Amino acid sequence: MDLRIFTEPQQGATYDDLLRVARAAESFGFGAFFRSDHYLGMGTEGLPGPTDAWTTLAGLARETSTIRLGTLMTSATFRLPGPLAITVAQVDQMSGGRVELGIGAGWYEAEHRAYAIPFPGVRERFDRLEESLAVVTGLWETPLGERFSYDGEHYPVEDSPALPKPVQAPRPPVLIGGKGARRTPALAARYADEFNLPFVSVEETRTQFGRVREACTAAGRDADTLTYSNALVLCCGADDAEVRRRAERIGRDAGELRRDGLAGTPGEIVDRIGEFAAADSQRMYLQVLDLDDLDHLELVADKVVPQL
Structure with a gap:
């Protein structure tokens, strides 16, 4: 089981906060540092204000050396697919080939209204996501010296030189996730290297991974060529008192997190991860909400990782 650190900077974080966590995650041996891609806090003002996901990752690409970097999830409504392909390819170059693109249809209407971003209906958002995936992956995978065109309804591409190329060949890994029963699995089967489920139960995990x-299978693809992953809120403590303290720091109930998240002592965390592993999960994104508590990461690295 690969453990990755996942942050939510829209809740209140500066670039320096994120750099500190990313460097700690790297030094403790976690597989990756991921961040959300949101422009508005949820239930908070998120002071001092939002940071842009790909600007952040560009900075981290130059200030870290080994840890992988990515988004859970970039909203397809935020960026046109051509410029997004250029941005991610450039950050991949800046990092020496350590970038991954998590991308979704977008869901948080309030942030779109707050920052003048168009927010079409669900069907159109998924149509645009599908075209974005076709364009981004098509641009990256077009052989050097050849041209890329795409007859899209929303994002037509004509005779593109398909540059720049990312370092990773044929392209950086693409992550798709969510609980949709039809289009989400179909898009994952066609475009994804990894399928991610955030904040769901073991039973829901088993059902959606099955879809x-x-x-x-319907697309003629070997299902084992995908990586299957989960994301859960992390709240680990050396004892019950420390678990409660950490839960209180993020405004959550320890009992609720034990039931719905990834909470408890190191032994409990290992057992909980084992439940998801039994449902075929191969990777866990640990959502860290208190970015000042680097001891939290160290505890997991020292007491949980060796047992996995």
Whole structure:
């Protein structure tokens, strides 16, 4: 089981806060540092204000050396697919080939209204996501010296030189996730290297992973060529008192997090991860909400990782 650190900077974080966590995650041996891609806090003002995901990752690409970097999830409504392909390819170059693109249809209407971003209906958002995936991956995978065109309804591409190329060949990994029963599994089967489920139960995980596997079979793809992952809120403590203190720091109830998240002592965390592993999860994104508590990361690295 690969453990990755996942942050939510829209809740209140500066670039320096994120750099400190990313460097700590790297030094403790975690597989990756990921961040959300949101422009508005949820239930908070998120002071001092939002940071842009890909600007952040560009900075981290130059200030870290080994840890992988990515988004859960970039909203397809935020960026046109051509410029997004250029941005991610450039950050991949800046990092020496350590970038991954998590991308979704977008769901948080309030942030779109707050920052003048168009927010079409669900069907159109998924149509645009599908075209974005076709364009981004098509641009990256076009052989050097050849041209890329795409007859899209929303994002037509004509005779593009398809530059720049990312370092990773044929392209950086693409992550798709969510609980949709039809289009989400189909898009994952067609475009994704990894399928991610955020904040769901073991039972929901098993069901949705099954849908993705069925979609792969229908598309003629080996379902085992996908990586399957989960994201859960992390709240680990050396004892029950420390678990409660950490839960209180993020405004959550320890009992609720034990039931719905990834909470408890190191032994409990290992057992909980094992439940998801039994449902075929191969990777866990640990959502860290208190970015000042680097001891939290160290505890997991020292007491949980060696047992996995």
